[in-house]
Amino acid sequence: MSGDSSGDSSDKEYVRLVSSDGFEFSILRSAASVSGTLRGMLSQSSNFVEAKQNRVVLPNISGVLLEKVCEYLYYNLKHQNNPGNIPEFDVPPEMALELLVASDFLDGMRRVCIRNRLVG
Amino acid sequence: MSRNAGGSRVRGPNSALTEFLRERGIDANAIRHRYEETIQQQATASSDTVVTVSGSSSTSSSRSHEVETRVSSTSRSRKRTKKKREYSDDEGELLSRMTRPRPGQIDFCAECQCRFTVTAYSKPARDGNGLLCHSCGSKYAQEEKQQKKTQISSRKRKKSIAAALLDKQEFAVPNLQDLCIKIIAKYIDDVEILGDIGDFNMEKIARILSRNRSLKDNTVKLFLGPSIKRLHFWDCSNLCSDSLELIASYCPLLESLTLSMCGQITDKVIDYYSTNLRNLHSLTVNGGFLVTSGCWVRFFDTIGSQLVRFSVANTLRFNRNPLEALVRNCSGTLEELSFSRVGSLQDEDIPLLLQLPKLTALELSYMRSAITDDCMIGLLRLVGSQLVALNLDDSGDLSDKFLVEGVRPHCGRLQNLSLALGDGFTDVGVRDLFKDWELNNGLISANFSRCTNVGDEGIQALIDHSAKTLVILNLNSIYNLTSATFRLLASSDCEFLSQLDFGFVHCVGDEEIEVLTERCKSLQLIEAYGNIRISEFAKLKRGVKVAGRQSDSL
Numbered sequence: 001m002s003g004d005s006s007g008d009s010s011d012k013e014y015v016r017l018v019s020s021d022g023f024e025f026s027i028l029r030s031a032a033s034v035s036g037t038l039r040g041m042l043s044q045s046s047n048f049v050e051a052k053q054n055r056v057v058l059p060n061i062s063g064v065l066l067e068k069v070c071e072y073l074y075y076n077l078k079h080q081n082n083p084g085n086i087p088e089f090d091v092p093p094e095m096a097l098e099l100l101v102a103s104d105f106l107d108g109m110r111r112v113c114i115r116n117r118l119v120g
Numbered sequence: 121m122s123r124n125a126g127g128s129r130v131r132g133p134n135s136a137l138t139e140f141l142r143e144r145g146i147d148a149n150a151i152r153h154r155y156e157e158t159i160q161q162q163a164t165a166s167s168d169t170v171v172t173v174s175g176s177s178s179t180s181s182s183r184s185h186e187v188e189t190r191v192s193s194t195s196r197s198r199k200r201t202k203k204k205r206e207y208s209d210d211e212g213e214l215l216s217r218m219t220r221p222r223p224g225q226i227d228f229c230a231e232c233q234c235r236f237t238v239t240a241y242s243k244p245a246r247d248g249n250g251l252l253c254h255s256c257g258s259k260y261a262q263e264e265k266q267q268k269k270t271q272i273s274s275r276k277r278k279k280s281i282a283a284a285l286l287d288k289q290e291f292a293v294p295n296l297q298d299l300c301i302k303i304i305a306k307y308i309d310d311v312e313i314l315g316d317i318g319d320f321n322m323e324k325i326a327r328i329l330s331r332n333r334s335l336k337d338n339t340v341k342l343f344l345g346p347s348i349k350r351l352h353f354w355d356c357s358n359l360c361s362d363s364l365e366l367i368a369s370y371c372p373l374l375e376s377l378t379l380s381m382c383g384q385i386t387d388k389v390i391d392y393y394s395t396n397l398r399n400l401h402s403l404t405v406n407g408g409f410l411v412t413s414g415c416w417v418r419f420f421d422t423i424g425s426q427l428v429r430f431s432v433a434n435t436l437r438f439n440r441n442p443l444e445a446l447v448r449n450c451s452g453t454l455e456e457l458s459f460s461r462v463g464s465l466q467d468e469d470i471p472l473l474l475q476l477p478k479l480t481a482l483e484l485s486y487m488r489s490a491i492t493d494d495c496m497i498g499l500l501r502l503v504g505s506q507l508v509a510l511n512l513d514d515s516g517d518l519s520d521k522f523l524v525e526g527v528r529p530h531c532g533r534l535q536n537l538s539l540a541l542g543d544g545f546t547d548v549g550v551r552d553l554f555k556d557w558e559l560n561n562g563l564i565s566a567n568f569s570r571c572t573n574v575g576d577e578g579i580q581a582l583i584d585h586s587a588k589t590l591v592i593l594n595l596n597s598i599y600n601l602t603s604a605t606f607r608l609l610a611s612s613d614c615e616f617l618s619q620l621d622f623g624f625v626h627c628v629g630d631e632e633i634e635v636l637t638e639r640c641k642s643l644q645l646i647e648a649y650g651n652i653r654i655s656e657f658a659k660l661k662r663g664v665k666v667a668g669r670q671s672d673s674l
Binding site for chain 1: 273276277280293294295296297299300301303304306307
């Protein structure tokens, strides 16, 4: 399951994530697609209002948490193709529990498998 | 620098380069001389052709003679120049360096044709003919730096891929959940309560904590709760017996409990479990060597009638008495039974198992002295027809007789068969088991690891029988196998085969592994430890992990 998006236009397309306390985060669609849940919600082939507006409201995730989530989404996107030597993703311990719940909800930020790296 | 002054043979110290050149007989003067000759020959050759083409108005004979001589001389000279040119190509690099303008001279850039002064740092052109000016040369400097960087990083990457393969980890960007769990595990002593994070993550956290050995008395409470039904602790070595008792107090509705490495578990704890865990139907205790046989007897007498799965390993206190109690109480319900490394059970105790008619999965591994052909055949005669899984690893006393008279006639439903370290099994026996074994529809997992007396015939019979159903196949250390077996495996259309282990089977090389990954569509993991003939050049299908190749870490 990879976070690739279909079509070139989605490369530069931005979507919005809204936290419970009203903070809006604008991120690349390809970054949002790292999360299975978000990908499904924003999928153009669905009839979700989120997909039509390119905007997802997350009432159970606070602004601080959502910022960290977006940071992770970009981290994952940036290092998708080279998971060998990547810098560590810092998670402050006080956030760890809530972040775990949030990431669980967002469909666990599915791993991006590296296929075909073993083709000789 | 008069070299041969007075014919002296004394040679002073020279640089490595000078020595090298002298050894090879490469002499700068000679090369320059030859080059100059070549240029001259080329000049005369071209002038010759000009003369012959233009021709003179002398008599034809004399002209033809002239032409002939001219032609012959030119052909001769052409031959010579050709040879010279060939020769000079061999020393092309040296030659071009000789003819290259020296630092300080003016030259024309090979790319942009601008005039520039040659320096010691002027880079040669990509195709080798000439030099580049400073700006054109520096254009490529960035590229070269990048190349070097990618080389180094690709080497590092290879190493980390190899390391990850050995751990059978997936090589990917870490999951956010896993990252959080790691942090939680690290700070577990500071965290008061974990809150609602789902059962699946609870288990994940428990697993990570066990890996970090952070599952301690002060942290175990975090995983207990009144609604918990399944609990699996992999490393309880830091849990004292009081903490283990807590499990029963805090999780009264527990149905399945697995405790590994629980050396501190005592009789008191087991007694408490038997009285408090009303719903318990599955218990695994690995390493609980302090629990006495009397205690086990009490346990079965109290709670045995509801046990569906029971597994005990690594204890010497489970002997005939508890086994009798088990059989007495659990005969109506017990379906899965596992004894591993329980040295206190002898071969005369095993027939007691005949009284467990509902058994579907049986493991008697690493119990050398307890397992004999006859007692196992007797057991299979009774329960063989309903056994789905059978594990008799390291039961050295078993022989072909067991296979042919025990497994073959009775084990029609068998799907998982593990007979590792079976040196008593021979090629013929295994072949006789699987050849035309119509009673059985096909094994899902087969483990013949370190059955060193088995060879091609046996394994080929296994493949013929179970190719369509096999998912896991372990042929580690069956070194007598030849590539014919693997060719058969590849051509047998094993569409579900996903894990294959052929470590230390010497015949497997690049060819075999390429064909296997090509033809077996579900293959995900290949363990190839000790297969020296598999190199880094083996072309593998996408998504297949190969662990243990020598070239991975080199």
